Amino acid sequence: MSYRAKAIKQLLFFLLFSISAIAQIPINRKAVVDRHNVVINKIDSLSSLSVGNGRFAFTVDATGLQTFPDAYQKGVPLGTQSEWGWDTFKDTVGYKFDESLKEYNQQGRKVSYSVQWNDPKRKQDAANWYRQNVHRLQLGNLGLEIFDKNGSPVKVADIKNIKQVLNLWTGQIISIFVIQGIPVEVLTTCHQDMDLIAVHIKSKLIQQGRLKIKLRFAYPTGDWADAGNNFKDPQKHKTTITTSGNDRATIKHQLDSASYFASLVWSGQAVINQKEPHYFVVSPDVSSDTFELSCAFTETKIKTDIPLFSETQANSTTAWQAFWNSGGAIDFEGSTDTRASELERRIILSEYLTKIQCSGAYPPQETGLTYNSWYGKPHLEMHWWHGAHYPLWGRPGLLENSMAWYSKIQNRAKGIAARQGFDGVRWPKMTDPKGNESPSSVGAMLIWQQPHFITFAELAYRDHPDKATIDKYKDLVFATADFMASYTTYDTVKKRYVLGPALIPAQERYKPEDTYNPTYELAYWNWALQAAQQWRQRAGLQRNAQWDAVLAKLSALPKQKGVYLAAESVPDSYTNPKYKTDHPSVLGAYGMLPESKMLDKKVMKKTFDLIWNTWTWADTWGWDFPMTAMTATRLGLPDKAVDALFMNVKTNTYLANGHNYQDDRLRIYLPGNGGLLTAVALMCAGWDGCKTKNPGFPKNGKWKVKWEGLQPMP
Numbered sequence: 001m002s003y004r005a006k007a008i009k010q011l012l013f014f015l016l017f018s019i020s021a022i023a024q025i026p027i028n029r030k031a032v033v034d035r036h037n038v039v040i041n042k043i044d045s046l047s048s049l050s051v052g053n054g055r056f057a058f059t060v061d062a063t064g065l066q067t068f069p070d071a072y073q074k075g076v077p078l079g080t081q082s083e084w085g086w087d088t089f090k091d092t093v094g095y096k097f098d099e100s101l102k103e104y105n106q107q108g109r110k111v112s113y114s115v116q117w118n119d120p121k122r123k124q125d126a127a128n129w130y131r132q133n134v135h136r137l138q139l140g141n142l143g144l145e146i147f148d149k150n151g152s153p154v155k156v157a158d159i160k161n162i163k164q165v166l167n168l169w170t171g172q173i174i175s176i177f178v179i180q181g182i183p184v185e186v187l188t189t190c191h192q193d194m195d196l197i198a199v200h201i202k203s204k205l206i207q208q209g210r211l212k213i214k215l216r217f218a219y220p221t222g223d224w225a226d227a228g229n230n231f232k233d234p235q236k237h238k239t240t241i242t243t244s245g246n247d248r249a250t251i252k253h254q255l256d257s258a259s260y261f262a263s264l265v266w267s268g269q270a271v272i273n274q275k276e277p278h279y280f281v282v283s284p285d286v287s288s289d290t291f292e293l294s295c296a297f298t299e300t301k302i303k304t305d306i307p308l309f310s311e312t313q314a315n316s317t318t319a320w321q322a323f324w325n326s327g328g329a330i331d332f333e334g335s336t337d338t339r340a341s342e343l344e345r346r347i348i349l350s351e352y353l354t355k356i357q358c359s360g361a362y363p364p365q366e367t368g369l370t371y372n373s374w375y376g377k378p379h380l381e382m383h384w385w386h387g388a389h390y391p392l393w394g395r396p397g398l399l400e401n402s403m404a405w406y407s408k409i410q411n412r413a414k415g416i417a418a419r420q421g422f423d424g425v426r427w428p429k430m431t432d433p434k435g436n437e438s439p440s441s442v443g444a445m446l447i448w449q450q451p452h453f454i455t456f457a458e459l460a461y462r463d464h465p466d467k468a469t470i471d472k473y474k475d476l477v478f479a480t481a482d483f484m485a486s487y488t489t490y491d492t493v494k495k496r497y498v499l500g501p502a503l504i505p506a507q508e509r510y511k512p513e514d515t516y517n518p519t520y521e522l523a524y525w526n527w528a529l530q531a532a533q534q535w536r537q538r539a540g541l542q543r544n545a546q547w548d549a550v551l552a553k554l555s556a557l558p559k560q561k562g563v564y565l566a567a568e569s570v571p572d573s574y575t576n577p578k579y580k581t582d583h584p585s586v587l588g589a590y591g592m593l594p595e596s597k598m599l600d601k602k603v604m605k606k607t608f609d610l611i612w613n614t615w616t617w618a619d620t621w622g623w624d625f626p627m628t629a630m631t632a633t634r635l636g637l638p639d640k641a642v643d644a645l646f647m648n649v650k651t652n653t654y655l656a657n658g659h660n661y662q663d664d665r666l667r668i669y670l671p672g673n674g675g676l677l678t679a680v681a682l683m684c685a686g687w688d689g690c691k692t693k694n695p696g697f698p699k700n701g702k703w704k705v706k707w708e709g710l711q712p713m714p
Helices: 003-023 029-034 121-132 309-324 340-358 380-387 396-408 410-419 452-463 467-487 519-538 545-553 585-590 601-614 624-634 638-645 670-685
Strands: 038-040 049-052 056-060 080-082 101-106 109-114 141-146 160-167 172-179 182-190 196-202 211-216 238-244 248-254 259-267 270-276 279-284 290-298 329-331 489-491 496-498 706-708
Touching: 029 309, 029 329, 029 340, 049 172, 049 182, 049 340, 056 182, 141 182, 141 196, 172 309, 182 309, 196 211, 196 309, 211 290, 238 270, 248 279, 259 279, 290 309, 329 340, 340 380, 340 670, 380 396, 380 452, 380 670, 396 410, 396 452, 396 467, 410 467, 452 467, 452 519, 467 519, 467 545, 496 545, 519 545, 519 585, 585 601, 585 624, 601 624, 624 638, 624 670, 638 670
Parallel strands: none
Antiparallel strands: 038 160, 049 056, 056 080, 101 109, 141 211, 160 172, 172 182, 182 196, 196 290, 211 279, 238 248, 248 259, 259 290, 270 279, 329 706, 489 496
């Protein structure tokens, strides 16, 4: 070989080595996170910011605390919520849950469901009672009490020169503003192991006696939503200072069925006084222009030392850095597609929001720990969207936190199935911490929450495929599948197993009495029963004969004119305008779920095109866009996958704080955030057997996609 040839060979080797080395350089995670720190420069009710730990969250206005709750009540409210804070109004009538039950004809027999009655009034009132109770509490409103030069409380318009930053890397909010020419700096952080807020305040207003801290306790509204600012009806609850000293105080709040404590500790001298019922003011000593306070909310009176600001700040910083350095990461730097930066922003903020709102020991409500929707109750069909992304992002423990709850409510779920004449456990839809049903004329009929636990168990097993995982989840996997198999009915004429009636599919547009064989649910039943059989084999058990019988003769996915129908009972799925609204859940059969023998990809592609072109996208929900992106990705349509994530539809709006906005009622919608993370994981890491690199991103040279730590979907 000539010298020139050797030189060229060495150069090529060097270049290849260099390219390989560059490709292996880890993502600078801090740089990616830091470039999406949230900056707020005005009072905006939709731009409030939150800190939290997954079990507790605290949302603030532009002052860094909850100073102006009324100004934010119709935006993203200034909530203080926990997993444990629930209350029940006094039942002065003596309602019985059985009064909410209504019988439906289900394949020749009577099956009872808990529904919202329109008549008679007694049943209507009973159903409303159980729907409203229990309701999640807003634990307290911790804000600043600031006075102008004349001694009057400042108003929202008096807050000037706002610069507020959410430091995502440390979980700290820095709020700077000016009152009549005097600057105020507030640092707010949340302890990651306690339901505790700590704040550091610096301003000469403290020395002038014009800045204090207020803690107010609201009474639950009992409405569908609760923004935490109902300070009426003081006679309905009781709040007292149980202990106080120069640097601390404990306050007990007693409601109808709940009581809890707010424990305060501060640095330096201060006094606490009750200004009016349920309204307390901490007045700092005027000798210093700084003041620090911690406030812990607990079910029982706290007996340990309460961390001060510096300890809480250090705790938050350490925990958040550990979070960001764990699991998956994505970096779009260098992309020329104008949407890349915005997608990266939505990803980072969705990681943050789902961590603080949805990663605790219970399935979260759709508005997390900020304000109530559906009385603060979780919807189990949404648990998939809240939590399936965690294992895909290399953080399976954050999903498994709430999987343990299913074991706690197993007996109630078994009772529902038994009451209705089915085997195994039937997981409720709209529920509460104890697994009780909430009456709902739609929710009671949904079935697509049922296989979710098998999905969760499978994702956990894929992360740690060992005997311990099998032993931990197998019994619930089997009980879940037992219900699924017994829920089907054998059609002796067509010799097949049928789903429904009575049921309502994920697309909530159909009468339960008439609906059967919805496409997505059939595909999910097929996948989940097969997965359950795998779990039996992993556990060293024989396959379940009943499950196999259902699998062998489960109804085919219904189709007409070369496209999949929403349900076999709905031949006009795409010709009747009212059926082209809500979730296009038929896409979930090949998006949320992998390819199967019962699915024809050509038919799904034609179905996708029809839905893409004719659906009423303005009447959809936040997770519909990630679901559509997932189906597009599996179909080999990366351009459509990205386009789906950026459809110009109101329910696909992502606010400055990262929340997925829906409408005036649902100003935040965390299933949208979780769905985005799930879709992006699929778009990057693909699925089992996928050979395409970054299958959900166009290969037009405009996307530079670098990722690490993500896991493929089944």
